[in-house]
Amino acid sequence: MLNVGGMEEGIVLDHIRAGKSLKIYYLLGLDKLDCEVAMIKNAHSNKMGRKDILKIEGGLDRVNLDVLGYLDHKITVNIIKNNQIVEKKKLSMPKKITNVIFCKNPRCITSIEQELPHVFYLADEKTKTYRCMYCDEKYKKN
Amino acid sequence: MIKHVLSPLDFSVQELEDLMDLANDIEKYPDKYAHACAGKQLATLFYEPSTRTRLSFESAMLSLGGNVLGFASADSSSAAKGESVSDTIRVISCYADICAMRHPKEGAPLVASMKSSIPVINAGDGGHQHPTQTMTDLLSIRSLKGSISNMTVGLCGDLKFGRTVHSLINALVRYPGINFVLISPPELRVPDYIIDDVLKPNNVPYTECTELEEAMPKLDILYMTRVQKERFFNEEEYLRMKDSYILDRAKMELAKKDMLVLHPLPRVNEISVEVDDDPRAAYFKQAQYGKYIRMALILTLLRLSGAVPMELPS
Numbered sequence: 001m002l003n004v005g006g007m008e009e010g011i012v013l014d015h016i017r018a019g020k021s022l023k024i025y026y027l028l029g030l031d032k033l034d035c036e037v038a039m040i041k042n043a044h045s046n047k048m049g050r051k052d053i054l055k056i057e058g059g060l061d062r063v064n065l066d067v068l069g070y071l072d073h074k075i076t077v078n079i080i081k082n083n084q085i086v087e088k089k090k091l092s093m094p095k096k097i098t099n100v101i102f103c104k105n106p107r108c109i110t111s112i113e114q115e116l117p118h119v120f121y122l123a124d125e126k127t128k129t130y131r132c133m134y135c136d137e138k139y140k141k142n
Numbered sequence: 143m144i145k146h147v148l149s150p151l152d153f154s155v156q157e158l159e160d161l162m163d164l165a166n167d168i169e170k171y172p173d174k175y176a177h178a179c180a181g182k183q184l185a186t187l188f189y190e191p192s193t194r195t196r197l198s199f200e201s202a203m204l205s206l207g208g209n210v211l212g213f214a215s216a217d218s219s220s221a222a223k224g225e226s227v228s229d230t231i232r233v234i235s236c237y238a239d240i241c242a243m244r245h246p247k248e249g250a251p252l253v254a255s256m257k258s259s260i261p262v263i264n265a266g267d268g269g270h271q272h273p274t275q276t277m278t279d280l281l282s283i284r285s286l287k288g289s290i291s292n293m294t295v296g297l298c299g300d301l302k303f304g305r306t307v308h309s310l311i312n313a314l315v316r317y318p319g320i321n322f323v324l325i326s327p328p329e330l331r332v333p334d335y336i337i338d339d340v341l342k343p344n345n346v347p348y349t350e351c352t353e354l355e356e357a358m359p360k361l362d363i364l365y366m367t368r369v370q371k372e373r374f375f376n377e378e379e380y381l382r383m384k385d386s387y388i389l390d391r392a393k394m395e396l397a398k399k400d401m402l403v404l405h406p407l408p409r410v411n412e413i414s415v416e417v418d419d420d421p422r423a424a425y426f427k428q429a430q431y432g433k434y435i436r437m438a439l440i441l442t443l444l445r446l447s448g449a450v451p452m453e454l455p456s
Contacts, residue, residue, distance in 0.1 A: 107268045109247040113226050116253065134249020135270055138335075 010035075011063055012078040012085075013054040018042050020072070021052035027067055027100065030056065066094035070101075070130075095122050101130065101139050108135040145443055146255040146262045150276035150313045162281050165431070165438040169285075172205065175437065178446050179208030185238035186212035187230065187254075188265070189221055189245040194407060194429070195265050195274070199242045202436035211238060228257040235259040240444055242274075243267075261443040269305050274439065275406055276309045278432040283363060285431060286402055286424055292319030296357050299325075299367035299387050299412060301332040306406045307367060308336055315344040322348040323357045327383045330369065354386055358396035364389070366405045366425075368412045390414040397422065404428050 016024060021039050030037050038055040045051040056062060068075055069091040077089035102118045103110045110116050110132070119133040130139045146152075153161065168175050184203040188196050191214060200210045213219040220230060227245070231254040234241055242263045243251045248270035255262040266272040284290050295314060297307050301324055311332075314320045322341070324332050331350060341348050351357055358364075369387045389403065394417055405413060405425040417423050 105248065107246075107248050107270075109227065109245070109249040109253055109267075112247055113228075113253070115226070132249070134252055135268070136248075 006083045007055060007057060007080050008083060010055060010057040010080050012080060013056070013063075013068070014051070014076040014078060015045070015048060016052035016054065016075055017072060018048070018050035018052055021054050024054065024068070024071060027071065028063055030054075033058075033062060035062065065089065065091060066097055067100050069094045070097050093122055093125055093128065096120070096133075097130070103132040103135065103137060103139075105132065105135050105137040108132060108137060110134060144259065144261055146251075146258070146264075147273050147439065147443070148252055148255060148262070148264045149271045150273040150309055152273070155316050158277070158280060161277070161435065161438050161442060162284055164441065165281050165434040166285060168437050169431075169434050175206055175441070177207035178441055179203060179206035179444065182206075182208040182240070182444060182446075183238040184208055184210045184212075184440065185234045185241040185260075186210060186214075186265075187219070187234065187241055187243045187245075188212065188214050189216040189219065189243075189250070191215055192244050192266060195244060195272075196242075198274075198429070198432045199263075199265065199436055202433050202440060205433070206437055206440060208239075208440075212241075227253045230254075231258045231262070240440060263439065263443070266305075269303065272305055272309060274432070274436055275306050276313050277435045277439070278428060279306070279310050279365070279404060279406070280313060281431045281435045282404060282424060282428040283402070286427070287362065287400075290314070290317045290320075293362040294321045294323060294360050295363045295365065296323040296325055296361040297332075297365045297367070298354055298357075298389075299369045300330045301326040301367070302330040304367045307332070307365070310365065311336055312340055315340055315346050320346060322346065323360060324348060324350045325352070325354050325357050325387075326350075327352060327369065327379070327387075329379070352383075352386070354389070354393060355396060358393055358401075359398070361397060361401050364397070364401060364403050366403060366409075366412055368410055388412055388414060389417055391416050391420070394420055394422065 021041060025031065025039060036057040040053040042050045043053055073091040073093050075091060077091065078085045079087040096119060098117050098119050101120055110118055120130040120139055121133055123129045123131040131137065184199065186196050186199055196214060203210050216222060227250050235258055238260060240261045242265040243254055244265040245251065245267050248268040250267050251262055251264035264271055264273055280290060301307050366389055388411060401422050402424045403422055407425060407429060
């Protein structure tokens with residue numbers, strides 16, 4: 001069993017699907033921050049079998065919850081103060097996401113005007129469908 | 143607050159009714175509106191050629207006593223120098239009171255509307271939206287049939303790539319008693335998302351068939367579109383199917399006496415010229431309605447006298 005020390009103040013992202021923490025690390029822009037980050041891969045989980053955990057030192061403002069909600073709204077966000085969990089944030093699928101995913105439609109205006117932000121809106125929560133705000137093209141993960 | 147028209151669904155059914163009432167009043171009393179836009183200017187920003195839509199907008203503004211300015215292709219605009227849509231609209235906002243934009247890239251009018259200080263009307267953006275064509279179709283149906291409800295609407299031809307067809311389906315499902323007959327070769331049938339996301343959730347009855355003759359007797363409206371040769375997978379299939387989607391006098395014999403034939407135009411050979419004299423052929427009248435609905439739209443967006451007061455969508 002690997003031990004990672006406690007944290008005075010920060011955020012713990014728990015129940016990340018095993019193997020996804022590195023992707024989340026980059027998508028949250030944690031590589032650009034100077035705070036301490038601990039990444040635990042393949043930790044044992046009663047609920048999930050295996051899971052990843054990210055511990056991030058500092059305030060909640062460092063993490064874009066919309067990005068997290070889009071990536072996996074089942075991730076648990078624990079807020080730590082004085083080495084205690086003071087709050088558990090529930091994630092939901094964001095109504096709108098900006099510059100997290102990018103439109104691949106060659107007919108979309110974003111294909112020729114590079115300075116435009118890539119904005120997607122949640123078109124259908126049941127099917128987790130996001131569509132480009134400009135051309136309405138459905139986002140396909142692969 | 144400035145209002146823009148980017149999609150036909152930007153208007154509620156009631157708002158569309160108000161707009162169509164105004165268009166019908168313009169048709170009836172054109173003199174009343176002849177100076178309604180005096181001193182106002184419409185900019186037609188056409189990044190790709192479209193004679194019909196551009197002239198319709200220009201004719202609409204001129205008939206309202208206003209002026210027009212603009213360009214008819216990207217080559218003759220600053221886009222050729224690499225200017226963004228956002229910059230162009232900021233400049234045009236200094237010169238004109240309202241603009242109509244056609245652009246080959248989808249979403250360009252939305253980008254313009256986000257930076258514009260004048261109303262932006264989407265005059266067609268790639269394969270995405272063409273709201274004034276849909277409004278033209280609705281006005282034609284309502285004016286010539288008396289209502290848009292309780293009708294069997296046949297859509298014929300290229301139902302896969304046809305933007306006007308998808309847009310019209312989206313608009314018509316909001317009216318009661320609409321029933322669709324979708325007539326196309328199997329390669330060009332309506333996309334699954336139109337069936338799964340539009341027709342089924344709205345409980346709109348529809349049937350699909352490949353033969354126009356089979357559908358003709360049931361229809362109250364026949365909306366024709368062109369079947370392009372290049373859409374077929376092979377020459378043999380094209381030759382087998384092409385005549386099936388050409389409307390001629392013989393097929394018109396099978397239709398109801400009060401059926402209407404509509405077509406967004408331009409037509410190539412999908413409607414034989416011999417049908418033009420049939421009183422049920424309404425496609426040139428439809429082009430006329432295109433002008434009236436654009437006049438109504440310009441008046442309404444500019445909030446000028448003569449316009450029916452209405453709350454536009456944000």
